[in-house]
Amino acid sequence: MPAKAGIPSLPRPRSPPRLPAHESPLMKAIVTVMLKNGVLDPQGKAIGQALNNLGYAQVGEVRAGKIIELELTETDPAAAKAAAEEMAKKLLANTVIESFKVEIAA
Amino acid sequence: MPAKAGIPSLPRPRSPPRLPAHESPLMKAIVTVMLKNGVLDPQGKAIGQALNNLGYAQVGEVRAGKIIELELTETDPAAAKAAAEEMAKKLLANTVIESFKVEIAA
Amino acid sequence: MMKAAILLFPGINRERDMQLAVRQSFGHEPAIVWHKETGLPAGTDLVIIPGGFSFGDYLRCGAMAAQSPIMQAVKTHAARGGYVLGVCNGFQILTEAGILPGALLRNAGLRFLSMDTMLRVGRTDTVFTNKWAEGDVFRAPMAHGDGNFTADSATLDRLEGENLVAFRYADGNRNGSARDIAGIFAPNLRVLGLMPHPENLVDPLMGGTDGKPLFDALAAA
């Protein structure tokens, strides 16, 4: 379509603008969030029971957690890890009930 | 959080009964379940936006998944892995929209 | 007369219910405040955080809303001794923001629970509960997937010891909440969070007026 006068031709960038791809080497942070030991895990328990019922007698305790993979425009793995840890503390995990772990994959 | 009295810290074994602990060496299977590529991930999208809004401009795509840790009374890692894979296919992952990965930790 | 402000986060869906209850008891419209605001309307006495699924509750219930700009203002308001009422998602947001202790986990049965429940009133010397008598039992609809209140035993002991449990489930604990807790106060008794919805029973046509005393009490404060 020949760009029609008055029609903006590109959707505007959304908050906040990110770096163009060639300037932003990607790093992946993998944040694993689990309920703390001692916090009852109804989901894990239900999964364990379901597996036992399916005949998997070898299944003992089951814990269910979340995994969040973040693509980060960072070059330094240590900086990436520190940033992801901050995000986990601030938002991704509720440290009242959950613990987390951050791993960096290039 | 200290375990509350009265809340058993382990789900009670259900049918079929398992071996007593001393006869059942433990192995841990970690099943990671993620949405398949191309499948919309509303959770990941919302988390990414929230992180951007918090000022983490370096965060690009975010994918959210589940992690399920199984305690298995198995001795052979290969058998444990095969069993966990079967469980994932059967119950833990919805293979219509999710893919999974199994790791064994002793 | 209290000046009330209802916070609106994206995904909140019981703001109209809350408006209706407030309008009926207060005789005037509450302000509606968008989550991206950084301040509350001047003269706000009571902040209400209604139920719903803020940000879809996609990470944890209330987690993302707790980080919204307006929550700084709510923290300041609470620290200054302002009144705050959080219902359902509002309660979850208050715990995620650290304004109330504990956390709300998935219901023990892992299913959404939508039904009436009976609540027993704890203390009645608060601005929220003074229209009830201690031990009164009243009906309130609940509608939540994550109402399983949890905290470490020291916190639970403290809540009980300081008489900060506002309401307990009186007809069975369906969601698994620790010590049957349905709602709690902050130590200054000016912040209340609870899971069930008194705002959904304030008119005979809704099936009863069991929840109205809460709003009448606030209106009279």
Add this chain to the structure above:
Amino acid sequence: MTEINAALAKSFGLNAEEYGKVLDIMGRTPSLTELGIFSVMWSEHCSYKSSRVWLKELPTKAPWVIHGPGENAGVIDIGEGMAAIFKMESHNHPSFIEPYQGAATGVGGILRDVFTMGARPIANLNALRFGDPALPVTKRVVDGVVRGIGGYGNCVGVPTVGGEVNFHPAYNGNPLVNAMTVGIAAQDKIFLSAAAGIGNPVVYVGSKTGRDGIHGATMASTEFDAASEDKRPTVQVGDPFTEKLLIEACLELMQTDAIVAIQDMGAAGLTSSSVEMAGKGGVGIELDLDHVPQRETGMSAYEMMLSESQERMLLVLKPERSEMARAIIEKWDLDYAIIGHITDTGRIVVKHKGIVEADIALDPLAEAAPLYRRPYVETAKPAPLGKVEHPITLADALEKLIGCPDLCSRRWIFDQYDSTVGGQTVKRPAQADAAIIRLEGTKRALAITVDCTPRYCVADPEAGGAQAVAETWRNITATGARPLAITDNMNFGNPEKPEIMGQFVGAIKGMSAACIALDFPVVSGNVSLYNETEGRPILPTPAIGAVGVLEDAAQAVGYGLTSGLTLVVIGETRGELGRSLYLREILGREDGAPPAMDLAAERKNGDFVRAQILSGHVSACHDIADGGLLVAITEMALAGGTGVDLTLDAGPEIWFGEDQARYILAVQNAPALLAAAAAAAIPATQIGTSVNGNKLTLHNAVAISLTQLREAHEGFFPAWFA
């Protein structure tokens, strides 16, 4: 490069003749994108090619109908300048492949059909049909569907207030998930989809486009077999949070004068929305796909045009309002993009990366769409049921019936649905024959219900079609509301089989007759064909959703009994057991003729009952349907927690027959009611009283404990999912 030929067209669902028409219209070999556009626009789902000639027979007009079929949803006048906007839609195939997401996206889709017209959704309902509960797969599907409906509806904050559930082995490989949404708008603020204004921008709002559900519309138009497993990438994931934002953003934008036309992107996404908007407006449309917000990289024009990504809308805006519109949409964190403009060419032109990927004249695309008057054979009228033996006592039969999967309490289901959000729910599930939802700021309320009895439809589609309409009318009447109009969801097997087409035709005839007799027009609907698995069709299931109005919500009655009332049956009880649940559950038979329909009696009895309710003489009212008289009485006793003493001396035919056009009224003043009925020549029979206590006592002094009946009634689902 894929070669475009008849074989490819066939794999897209176009037969040789249809592909021939495509070549005629194009005058050349179509591009892949063009072929994709033709195939989805001419799919059964979008073109109604097998059903259209018959749907025309349905009555669609009444003085209170504002928009009948043809718009995104039907619109009726409900007084005080307000309109109710409603529709029902199926998500059958997706719900079998992935029950949670299939059902969830079904709810999302029907919501969009309603709020796209300017209505705030105020109620959701669902009509569900599942296979044999003894099969593990049935349990998995029920669990997923119920969670999916709840997961979506609860999150968007629209109360789910009613529905129905049946089980039958005919649905084993093909469950039915029909979702209905009702919304409210001001009559002078209703938005339509006809595009207008040459040069006006075409605006995309909502979620980004991914490769979801490509060819979903085509898939919904073919039979199921084992190979369908491979079509799985078409599964879409619902995002109710984004839907909620979309509702609020659209309703906010609709308060301004920015919108010229608006249409949700449903089945066949961008293709059907753009083609229909331009087609209806008699204009042309040009799209530049470069501007389409994309979730994935490297998407082709074909993929973007056919994607069924959810939570998206297409708008035509006044150009001078587009920046204001952008501000509103972006405030709600949604994507906003101008992706094209309206032209005067009468063509749809699709460009991508500077290349014209499609250029099709809109008129022939619509007008030459296939239209089939498929051969059909009428279903033979079933032989009436002869005399039957009764192996067990009334008490035992009642206990068994009240706990069977088709009659047991649905509490386990509706307890997972938020039914009170919005603060306007006057009667929740299992309190009245229809849900009652108040209209904010007024005394008025709507009464809403969905119904169908497929076991009647399979025996006699015409009687079954009429019965489905009549039952919804009766359910609304039983609350005191005035029935206004219906929406339908026609779920049938493969229309290329004459006997299936015969079922369809019969159902339409029966529905039409009932609509006319009851002044109850059809204002919207949906057709779902090819509901077969390995050649075995479902029971014909014309699900009906209905809406009525009460001028004063406080006049609504429920069916829960209080003590001290007299029970009077209105309508004639002949004791027909053909196709009844008693016959199936107690005698293990599914034969005979379904109860005869007498539409004149239906109308007369119902008008009488409604008048009695509105004059304040009725404390509780229940229609008599599945399971018959004794089951209905038991439901009233259980709902009110009150005992019943029955004086009527009768056998199983009378107690369990499913004769139509009947109600049970519980009143203080029975003589007055009986006299009024006699004066109006309406059959009325006093059958007993409600009493303090915990027993249901039969005429022969046999007493059944309500506790025991309650356990049977409430037990099935919790035990199944324990």
